[in-house]
Amino acid sequence: MSMVDGLNRYIKLSHDRSIRFWPGDIDKVFGIPYGKLDIHSLEYQQTESSVQFFRSVLGMPDKGNQVMKCVEMVIMKDLNESTASNLEIDCFKMALMIFSMGHILTPSTKHDQAIIDYWSAIANTD
Known part of the structure; x- marks a missing residue:
């Protein structure tokens, strides 16, 4: 980099x-x-409820930005498209995006920490 x-x-x-x-x-x-989705629009404002949603669904700790290990565990789970629930598939998509952003596009200088400003934009996995 x-x-x-x-x-x-x-x-x-x-x-x-x-x-x-x-x-x-x-x-x-x-x-x-890549598209014209503006994550700074009012529709995608980061709220405490959206942060808590990600933390609870993906099994992250309640405090701090140490989330990379948690999303890595979600990505590494065995997932079969034919038997997985929609929630499991959506969790995988969200975790993969957080993992990609955290390691490639918005890397942090601190180990296992990530910027979470974009989370509200990926709440809808479609």
């Missing part, structure tokens, strides 16, 4: 080589949909 210039959107490979990237490349590389 030290070679990434986020403001100018390029990865510096050497003193004379760099690769430009665009917001749509996130979808191409990671399969995370």
